[in-house]
Structure formats: C-alpha cells, structure tokens
Amino acid sequence: MHQTRTAAPALLAVSVLTLAACGNDGDDATGSGGGASDYPTESINLIVPYAPGGPTDLAARTIGSCLEEQLGQTVVVENREGASGSVGMQAMLAGGDDGYTLSLIAVPATATNPLQEDVGYTNEDYVPIAAVTEIPSVLAVEEGSPYEDAAAFFEYAEANPGALNVGVPGTTTSQAMELRRLAEEYGVEVTAVPFTGNAEMTTALLGGNVDAVFINASQDVLENIEAGSFTPLAVSPPEPVDYIDAPTLAESGFPELTSSVSVFGLAAPAGVPDDVVTTLEGTVEECLGQEEVRQQLGEQYVPDEFVGTDAFSERIDQIVEAYGPILQE
C-alpha cells in the first residue's frame, strides 16, 4: 500500500529533522570495516519486504544503523512491501549480487512462499547471512478460560475433535501448519480460524470469539500476558523460553512440533562473494553483542546463541522439508 522512500523527503524532513535533535540517515559514520576485503566501499541498500513499524522493519533499522557504524558506509533502509514479501525479495535480487543490496527476511514466510506459488524467486536465489531476532509462537487462552494448562486444553481437544476454535495468522503460516500436524500426527483436532495479524487475533480472543490463539509472541502479546488478559498454555520452540511461563509443545506431548518460530535475519542474493558474507556475518554477530542493540531489538528476542549463515541455511532447509509436502498439496 505504501512505501518509505529512500531519501529523506525534503519538505517533511526539514520540518521534522530540524526539530529532532539530529538526522538519523545520511550521517557520516566512522569506524573500520570488520572484514578481510575492502567491502564495503559504497552505500548499502537494505530492503525490508514488509511495511514500516513491523518486527522486520524494527530488526532492519536497528541492525542497519549498527552495520552503518561498524562498516563505515551508509545503510539505506527501504520498505518494499507487497505480495507477502515477494516484492521486496524481487527488488533485492534485481539489485545485483555484489553485496550492496541486502534484505531482511522473515522465515518461515520467505521460505514457504516460493513453495506455494510462483512468486518470482526460489529458495536457491538467496543466501541467509545471520539471524537477528527469533520470535517464538505461544498458544494462549483468555483470562478465566476453562483450560488452565496445556494438558486440560489438549485433553478436551482430543475428546472433542474440532470443537475448539484456535486463531492463527493465516492458513499457510507455521502456526496453522503446526496445528495441522497436531491433527494428522497426534490425532488432536482443533479448528484453525485464520486471521490477518496479531491485532485481529487479539481482538478475537478478548471478545471470546475463539477459544485460544496460536500467535507470534511479539511485544504486544507479551504485554497482554503480563497484564493478565492472556494466559499462555504452551510455547513453540524446542527449548522453553524464560520470559513466558509455559511448557513447550514438545514437553506437552508433541515432540515433533518445534518449528513454529519466526526468524528475522539478514540475507543477500545468491552468488554474493564469500568474503562479503563472512564480513556481514561477523559484523552482525558483533552488533548483537552490543547492549544497546539488544535493548532496541528486545533482549528476549535476540538468539542466545548466534545463528550464522550455515545454521540459518539449515533452519530453512528443515522448514522446507517439514512444510513443503503440506504446502504443495
């Protein structure tokens, strides 16, 4: 629907920026490059395939300004949303594989889109460089729900197939696919009701229109949990997360259901020189070690253990393997 333009628009920028303490883009950054080669020698375009204000945008802008500081070159963050991220991916590929056009990808969506439809790129067309944030999913019910814990919830679901309505963010999201696997592999059947985002799902749960939601545990959801309006029943990653007081799905009796974690990370077009990947990987790792960057990203979402290009690729391969058959049906 809309886009952030690359350059600071003069008319608006002048009025706002002169009032703000200082401008945030176009600053001459200092510092030395962290790689072996002399990359980068010019400004880098970082494409966000989603709208401003979302988790990808936040990750991109935070990591972008840190890269700028570390590498000594301007990083221009550009939102190119549309077609569930495909427009931005295409824009990145069109920018060339010299390492000066990068993108912030959102896995699993970035990996599952091309499995479903011809979206103008495939999973071979890009190289993941490093994960910036990881957001788990959480199965949550409303305050005062009859299901106090995961056991009660799944017991009821097993006894009454399809009776429980669970909100998910769309039928091809990892949340919806995990619920399908729940029915197919474990015989626990709930009705997945697709919504278009956290706002809609939150409304539906608070209004009692669904029995539970299986939702990205982003800050707004954590806020609701903290306020007591949501009760978390289970979380999706393989290991428990320390900021949500709930067992994992694996611990609740579904050892296979560990894939529903959104990973936001840096990627480049395939064919980008190896030393560029190494430089960027190292710089992101350095950035994620900085307290200020961690704060801005949300301390809890920064992976405890750095996910570099190999680990990230492996993660994508796993997702393709787990969801590919379901999606291509």
Place this chain on the structure above:
Amino acid sequence: MSKQLYRLGPLLLVVIGVAAALAARGLGLGELSTPGPGLWPFMVSILLTVTGVVLLVIDDPADYEPWTRGTLGIALGLVSLGAFILLFQAIGFLVSAMLMLLFWLRIFAREPWRWAVPLAVIGALVFHLLFVEALAVPFPDGIVFAPARG
C-alpha cells in the same frame, strides 16, 4: 435494433458475472464449514449475474447517453495518457509531464499556444519540484535532472 443497444451494459455485467463465477469454481469452493478461496468470489459473481439479468429487463433506456462524435476525442485522450505512462517510464517525469500538459491544454482545453506553452512548462516544473524534490517520490530516472541514486 439500435433501441436495444442500451442493453449491452447489463449484458456485459452478466458476461463478467458468469465468467467470474466459472473462474471462482475453478479456485475451489470448499464447503460452508471450510470455505475455499473460490466460495466468496463465486457468491459475489452470482449476485452480479442476477442483478445484471434483472437490469436487462427493468433498466431504463433514458439513463443511457447517446454516442456522439466527441467519443473520438476520448480515444485520443486515452492514447495520449497511455503515451504519457510509457514516456514516463522511459524518460522520467519532467519532459513527459510537459508534453502531456501541452497536449491536453492545446487540444482539449483549446488554450492558445501563448498560454499552453508557459502553463505546461511551469506546471511540469512545479509538480517535479513537489513530488521529486519535496516528497522524494522515486520517479523513474529522467533525462533531465536525473536523480542521484542512493
């Protein structure tokens, strides 16, 4: 025969409705308890078809304006706008906007040259300044004032 020509409008709606309904069926209707992606477009196309059929019967010919020679002007106007879009993609905003304004001011607004030329030049410049310089809209690179990349 010509008295029935006005029925072409509703007829076109019926054709669109039927075509869309068929295409929607191809998308998969699913069931009411699990609606497929085609169900809703199918329902809407049926509504369109039904209203189209009703209009075929009841619509009032007086709602329809006659075709005139001015219709030719429309074709010319459309071609000029199409040319503007193509030019805009090829050579950017400024020059194509000037040509487009000049054409419309001279041909359709029938302004004399002494008005049309300055208005077109100044108008295109003002809009260029507004959209490109002030609002930083990334118009395609122009042959004049090519914006610096990055």
Place this chain on the structure above:
Amino acid sequence: MEILDGIGQGFSVALDPTNLLYVFLGVLIGTVIGVLPGLGPTATIALLLPLTYEIDPTTAIILLAGIYYGSMYGGTITSVLLQLPGEAASVVTTFDGYQMAKQGRAGPALGIAAVGSWIGGTLAVIGLTLLAPPLADLAVEFGPPEYVALTALGILLVTYLGTRHPVKSLSMAALGLLLATIGQDAITGTTRFTFDQISLFDGLDFVAVAMGLFGVGEILHNVEKTEKAQAVVGKIKNIWPSREDFRASAGPIARGSVIGFFIGVLPGGGGVISSLASYATEKRRAKDPTRFGKGAIEGVAGPETANNASSTSAFIPLLTLGIPANVVLALIFGALLIQGVTPGPQLISQNPEIFWGVIASMYIGNAMLLALNIPLVGFFVQLLRVRSGILASFALLVTMAGVFSVNNDPFDMWVVLVFGIIGWLMKKTGFEPGPLVLAFVLGSILERAFRQSMLLSGGEFSIFLTRPMSGVLFAAMALVITVSTLTALRRRRRSRPATPGEEDLAAADATAEPEGTPGAESVDRDARTPGTGERDDRA
C-alpha cells in the same frame, strides 16, 4: 476525578512548546497531504515514521495523530473541487460536494465541512476522554459475525447512495465486491484473478480505482462534450455558508458526530461505514431525498463530520487495548513499539503522559485545523476561477503522479487509466461509481469475516442470527429493506402521472436545484420517460 487529573496532566504535556509545534506541524502536513490525491495519511505516515524514531514517543504520536486527522480535513478539498477522493471516507463527500462546486457553492461545501469536522472531531475527543474504557469493550465484542452484519449493512446503505434504480447500485456493489477479491487471498494465500501479474498480488489499489472512476472518468466525460468548457466563475456566489446552510447542517453535524464516534471505535472499516451511515441517515430523514446527489449541503455536512469523529474514536482500541483499527493506526502502533512503548491495557497506568497527552493534543489540533482551514477555503474556491480545461489537465497530471507515488509502481497508472474508461462508460450508461468503490473497500473485510464466521460455526448460517449484536443488525437491515420497498411502491403509485419538466441531469448541472422542490420526488424513471422521449430514438 481521575479523568480530570488525567486531562490536566494531558494539557500540561500538550501545551509544552515542542509538542504545540509538533501538533501544528502534524495538522499542517496532514492538510497539505490530504489535498494531494494519492498521498493519503498512510503514505505520509509511512514516510515520516523513521524520522520519528529519534523524537520523544509522546511527541511522535502527537505528530502522527495530527497528520492523520489533518488529512481527513484536507481530503475533502479535492473531493469537492475535482471529484478526486484520495481516501475511502471522502468518497461519500464527492456525491453532493462536487455537485455543489459545479453550482458555484464550493465555498459553503468546504466551509461546512471544516466546521463539521471540527465539531465532530472535538465531540469525539470529549467522548474519548470520558468513554474510552467501556467503549473498548464494545470493540472486542465485535467478532466476525458482527463484522459480516456491519459490512453487509454498509453494502445495503451503498444502494441508497445512487440517484438511479437501487438494483443498478446493487449490481455495481456486486462488481466492487468482485474486484475486491483480486489478489492473494488473505486466508489461504491462493492468488485469485491475478492473471499472473505480480502487481496484482496485493489486489487493486483503492486510490487508483477511486481516482480513475471518479476524477478521470469525469474528465473524459467532459472531453466528449465538444464545446469549450467554461469556468464556473460567474456562478461563485458566496464563499461562506449562509445562515440557512448552517441551519440545514446543524442536525446532520450532530447526528454525524454520534454515528462517527460509535462506528469509528470498531476496528476495520469504521471510517467508511460511518460516513456512509451518516449519508444514508440524512437522505432517509430528508423531506425530499431526491436533492441528494445533486448538491444537498446535508450530504456534505453529515458524512464529513462522521468521518472526522470516527478518525478520532479509532484511537480508543489502540490506546486502551493495543489494537490498531486501521492501517494508519497500525503504523502509529509500530512507531510506539519501536520507541519501546507497547500500547495496551497498561498504557494508561504506565505511560499516562502518552495517553492523556495525545488526547489533549487532539483538542488543540482540531482547533488549529479549523483556524487553518477557514482561510484556505477562500483560497481553494479561487481555484475554480481557472478555466475547467486547464484545471482538468492539471488534475490528470497530479492524479497520475499521485497514484504512482502510492506504491511507486507504474502499473497503478494503467489501473487509473482503465478505471477512467470504466468510469466514463458508467457515466454514459447511468451506473454510479460510488457503490462500486465503497463495496470495493468493504469487500475484503466482509469476505474475511464471512469465512471466519463459517469456520467458527461449522458452516451454520444461524451464527448470524443467534448472537445478540449481529442478530439485531440483521433484523434492522430486514426492517430497512421492508420499509423502503413499501415506501418505494407507494411512491411509484402516487407518481404514476408523468411529471413533465422533471429534472434532467444535464439541467441539474447548469441550474442549482431549488431547495425542497416538492415535485422532484419521483426517482422512478418510468415517470419521466415521456419528457425525454426524443433521447430514446437517438440511443
């Protein structure tokens, strides 16, 4: 007492010189941006969002909110002067606003819109101050079945908009609903009717469709008339609404404020439905509904007021529950998140300076907008002194440039062109673009809610009738349909004898309708066919 303390704290925040400056900047940018078709508040706020990361969160929200409601004022101007609605909510304003402008009454139209917007905005802020928490509960009570009921009501109201036969409006609404399904299905991700065009994956852009159908369609229609079009200069009567205008508008403004405030609270579609509902209310209440669509000032005053009231009350779910009601508010939500503030149930207690500061700034911003817009009315009315051919050429250029800037995609320019042709053909065949465009906007909400309801109920339609709120809404719709069918039948019987000298659309263009002409009651074309018989032969 709590509210008094809160609002006191709010004003101390909002009256801070920096914040005052930002609220002024916000409403100023909003007005300017609203005037440029294509550059709605969404594009502008997206544009400015990164710049606000650097400033204080309260100040950032004050600025962004100012842009949002400021653009609601600005959007009226092009709708009235050029029939170019840049925002969905302004579509309704074009019906009577543009006709008023053609009759030389652009000044009163813009003036009453500014006054109505101010009253609506201010009343809604008062409502927001007093009623925010209980209303937020109402907003979450609205589940998918209620949205089906609400948007279906919107579609029903759409058929009231036209001056022609309701079935014609209904068929255009159906076409609009169909066009809304183009693109990737939000639920399954399946692409529908995209003909393998990546540019169509996100569907047709509202701005391109609306400006094509209205603005470009109208310009093409005028091109067809071979005589050189003249400026309406001779007809500009007054640039300020007369006492009579104010009297006629008082009721619509009052009702519009209430309608807009309550409907605006509902996430999704609130703005459009509220201006539609206000228009339909006024048309129903009018002694002579046929004046509507031909320059009735009530048709501008009511919807404009409702639209501003709703843009204010849309903040309620965001500030109290953390639920953004529309795209613009989702951007503001994002801005807050990036600042480290999560809007939600705890916002009032954790960040009272944001909650109350933003509310207080809205009182100030609305007053500033009124002061800003009154002199602007005079200025914009002068634009109509320009010969209409020149105006049309520039309007085309700004439409094209504006549409490109929405997605930075030349594809949208072709969409404008195609919909310009459709709009022109519709004008020639007596179909009206309003129902199409509005149904297009509501279509995706209606479809999604319908499918969710079916999933929730396991395919039972009874879900729409057994839930209290949607049951009531559907009952109300049934009542409206019955009553209007009955009155239409009665009217038809009464107006059987032909009324010669009936208004012709062409005639209505040239001469202002005398207000409240009693004979103008019949909408049924069969009554006037005799008077226009010669046209049939040519057709």
